[in-house]
Amino acid sequence: MAEGGGSDSLLFLTDEQLKKGIEAMFFAYRGFTADPDRILENYAYGRAHHRAIHFINRSPETTVNNLLSILGVTKQSLNRVLRRLIDDGLVESRVGKRDKRERHLVLTPKGAALEAELSEAQRIRMRAAFRTVGPDAVAGFRQVLEAMMDTDMRHHFSLLKDSE
Amino acid sequence: MAEGGGSDSLLFLTDEQLKKGIEAMFFAYRGFTADPDRILENYAYGRAHHRAIHFINRSPETTVNNLLSILGVTKQSLNRVLRRLIDDGLVESRVGKRDKRERHLVLTPKGAALEAELSEAQRIRMRAAFRTVGPDAVAGFRQVLEAMMDTDMRHHFSLLKDSE
DNA sequence: GATTTTATGTCAGCCTTGTTGACTTTCCAA
DNA sequence: TTGGAAAGTCAACAAGGCTGACATAAAATC
Numbered sequence: 065m066a067e068g069g070g071s072d073s074l075l076f077l078t079d080e081q082l083k084k085g086i087e088a089m090f091f092a093y094r095g096f097t098a099d100p101d102r103i104l105e106n107y108a109y110g111r112a113h114h115r116a117i118h119f120i121n122r123s124p125e126t127t128v129n130n131l132l133s134i135l136g137v138t139k140q141s142l143n144r145v146l147r148r149l150i151d152d153g154l155v156e157s158r159v160g161k162r163d164k165r166e167r168h169l170v171l172t173p174k175g176a177a178l179e180a181e182l183s184e185a186q187r188i189r190m191r192a193a194f195r196t197v198g199p200d201a202v203a204g205f206r207q208v209l210e211a212m213m214d215t216d217m218r219h220h221f222s223l224l225k226d227s228e
Numbered sequence: 229m230a231e232g233g234g235s236d237s238l239l240f241l242t243d244e245q246l247k248k249g250i251e252a253m254f255f256a257y258r259g260f261t262a263d264p265d266r267i268l269e270n271y272a273y274g275r276a277h278h279r280a281i282h283f284i285n286r287s288p289e290t291t292v293n294n295l296l297s298i299l300g301v302t303k304q305s306l307n308r309v310l311r312r313l314i315d316d317g318l319v320e321s322r323v324g325k326r327d328k329r330e331r332h333l334v335l336t337p338k339g340a341a342l343e344a345e346l347s348e349a350q351r352i353r354m355r356a357a358f359r360t361v362g363p364d365a366v367a368g369f370r371q372v373l374e375a376m377m378d379t380d381m382r383h384h385f386s387l388l389k390d391s392e
Numbered sequence: 393g394a395t396t397t398t399a400t401g402t403c404a405g406c407c408t409t410g411t412t413g414a415c416t417t418t419c420c421a422a
Numbered sequence: 423t424t425g426g427a428a429a430g431t432c433a434a435c436a437a438g439g440c441t442g443a444c445a446t447a448a449a450a451t452c
Binding site: 083118 | 237243245248249252254262282355357360368370372373375384
Binding site for chain 1: 409411420
């Protein structure tokens with residue numbers, strides 16, 4: 065009874081528990097992206113487009129550079145995605161007023177519509193999960209995820225409007 | 229005070245809270261994969277190889293078909309990955325004894341060594357996160373993730389050895 | 393015993409999304 | 423006025439998804 069980690073309160077740190085956490089992340093992330101992925105297929109967009117749309121919606125008038133640091137990809141990679149979203153009329157690229165080298169990105173009504181469709185699908189799943197497990201579990205979920213982020217990403221994360 | 233969702237216990241279901249959950253998943257998953265990704269670079273392998281190695285280690289002697297259903301990719305895609313792991317001597321493919329059509333996959337010592345290196349890196353991050361937040365938060369984390377999975381994936385998830 | 397189904401492997405070709413490198417244009421700021 | 427930052431673009435490449443077609447062996451079924 066008193067073998068292994070010793071105290072019951074440390075059982076959650078056994079390698080088996082950690083492994084379960086790892087697999088939970090893997091399977092849950094698949095579920096997490098499944099619904100948007102299905103929607104994106106109808107528009108022939110991919111996850112990269114979804115990510116761009118999401119973060120432009122979160123921070124309207126954000127610059128390309130800022131988006132790059134959030135998404136962690138090269139400008140060439142982002143540019144290809146952004147190019148198409150702009151050409152398709154989902155994103156507007158506004159020349160900066162103070163600094164005219166900067167481009168400020170905003171969603172057009174068409175872009176906002178797709179964003180709403182995607183995020184609604186994702187929220188439905190998350191709402192169902194949250195409702196199933198209750199507020200305490202949700203608080204724990206958020207704490208673990210935040211602790212698992214890279215520190216620089218944690219900074220981006222805390223910038224959301226409703227931050228606590 | 230009594231506006232919005234009404235009761236305090238439902239605040240975790242506001243769209244803003246759900247959005248924070250969505251972003252938390254995005255940033256945390258990036259952190260979650262960052263350490264293995266760095267290791268894989270040294271061997272010129274990708275995440276696909278990591279996933280295959282992980283699930284072969286979890287269920288030794290698993291068949292190709294079983295692995296396909298867990299990973300959710302096409303056999304052509306998996307075959308390319310598996311081919312290289314076998315050629316490189318990380319995975320052994322054994323002809324089935326009862327059914328000779330089946331191939332049973334096991335890690336070689338070399339494969340097990342890489343698996344250990346990868347999963348140790350991932351466990352270190354998860355252990356740090358778990359330790360930071362404590363057992364109750366970890367329980368909540370696992371509950372939310374499980375609730376967020378697709379049901380068929382939840383089935384694969386519960387098959388782990390230490391299942392509760 | 394012949395036929396069908398299942399499990400696997402493989403070839404070819406396509407797409408998305410990541411990468412590096414090189415180069416240009418614009419334009420702020422020292 | 424000039425250096426360097428911000429942005430855009432072209433080209434080429436790789437990983438890892440996908441589809442479709444086809445081959446083989448063995449099991450299962452008729």
